[in-house]
Amino acid sequence: MTNMRLNEGKVVNRDVKIQARGVDVFYGKAQAIKSVDVDILDKTVTAFIGPSGCGKSTFLRCLNRMNDTIDICRVEGDIRIDGQDIYAKEIDPVQLRARVGMVFQKPNPFPKSIYDNIAYGPRIHGLVNKKSDLDDVVEQSLRRASIWEEVKDRLDAPGTGLSGGQQQRLCIARAIATAPEVLLMDEPCSALDPIATARVEELIDDLRSSFSVVIVTHSMQQAARVSQKTAFFHLGDLVEYDDTTKIFTNPSDQKTQDYITGRFG
Numbered sequence: 460m461t462n463m464r465l466n467e468g469k470v471v472n473r474d475v476k477i478q479a480r481g482v483d484v485f486y487g488k489a490q491a492i493k494s495v496d497v498d499i500l501d502k503t504v505t506a507f508i509g510p511s512g513c514g515k516s517t518f519l520r521c522l523n524r525m526n527d528t529i530d531i532c533r534v535e536g537d538i539r540i541d542g543q544d545i546y547a548k549e550i551d552p553v554q555l556r557a558r559v560g561m562v563f564q565k566p567n568p569f570p571k572s573i574y575d576n577i578a579y580g581p582r583i584h585g586l587v588n589k590k591s592d593l594d595d596v597v598e599q600s601l602r603r604a605s606i607w608e609e610v611k612d613r614l615d616a617p618g619t620g621l622s623g624g625q626q627q628r629l630c631i632a633r634a635i636a637t638a639p640e641v642l643l644m645d646e647p648c649s650a651l652d653p654i655a656t657a658r659v660e661e662l663i664d665d666l667r668s669s670f671s672v673v674i675v676t677h678s679m680q681q682a683a684r685v686s687q688k689t690a691f692f693h694l695g696d697l698v699e700y701d702d703t704t705k706i707f708t709n710p711s712d713q714k715t716q717d718y719i720t721g722r723f724g
């Protein structure tokens with residue numbers, strides 16, 4: 460793709476944050492992910508791309524054990540965050556999900572006030588004791604998600620009353636309120652208009668200074684705009700994983716080339 464604006468951010472020797480080795484995922488007997496090995500870097504945006512049904516969301520959900528909530532889903536292999544096996548017996552998935560936050564395709568604010576949407580995580584994880592500290596976390600999270608100015612005078616209003624784009628930024632604020640190390644985003648802009656999408660993309664670029672961000676996207680333009688690393692999945696295989704500029708200008712695999720040039724998908 461020659462007319463694609465590529466993110467200028469360089470990938471410079473970032474530490475590996477998530478290491479996956481030999482990851483297989485099954486839904487009943489059907490295998491959705493086949494022996495995936497990948498090193499996801501810290502302070503970097505990594506995009507997962509590939510045709511519908513290739514396993515992007517399934518693999519993303521392995522990274523904070525969201526697949527545990529699907530009865531027929533079985534995950535095998537080894538996934539480590541900072542060297543720690545996240546499937547080890549002693550790992551509490553609820554605590555893990557505070558460290559590895561997630562934002563979904565459709566904004567899903569709790570049926571609570573804007574304030575309580577953000578305060579919920581820090582409260583249940585016991586991250587703050589005093590009301591004034593909680594107020595600070597709420598304000599900082601909303602500022603970081605670039606929505607503070609729009610909501611600061613109506614923190615008691617329901618989160619569900621915001622526009623779609625505002626709701627998605629609220630959900631991002633909610634995910635970062637527990638001070639996660641990794642932020643997983645599953646097609647976070649697919650329900651948003653182009654202006655709201657642009658705001659969320661700017662936000663993603665800003666967030667990578669603090670977190671490792673992994674985003675599933677159907678939009679190759681979006682992958683090129685926001686990510687520094689791209690993983691191309693096809694039929695459950697991780698076909699190619701490299702710098703985003705390389706994937707979009709000079710991929711090594713013919714299947715990647717065919718996908719980015721629109722020959723299938």
Ligand SMILES: Nc1ncnc2c1ncn2[C@@H]1O[C@H](COP(=O)(O)OP(=O)(O)OP(=O)(O)O)[C@@H](O)[C@H]1O
Binds near residue numbers: 512517518
């Ligand atoms: N809860 C589930 N139960 C059974 N099979 C599932 C489930 N979720 C996903 N699958 C299957 O696993 C495979 C991978 O699906 P997944 O949703 O991970 O792909 P994807 O690349 O994210 O697709 P899309 O881009 O359409 O969202 C598909 O064959 C899908 O039908």
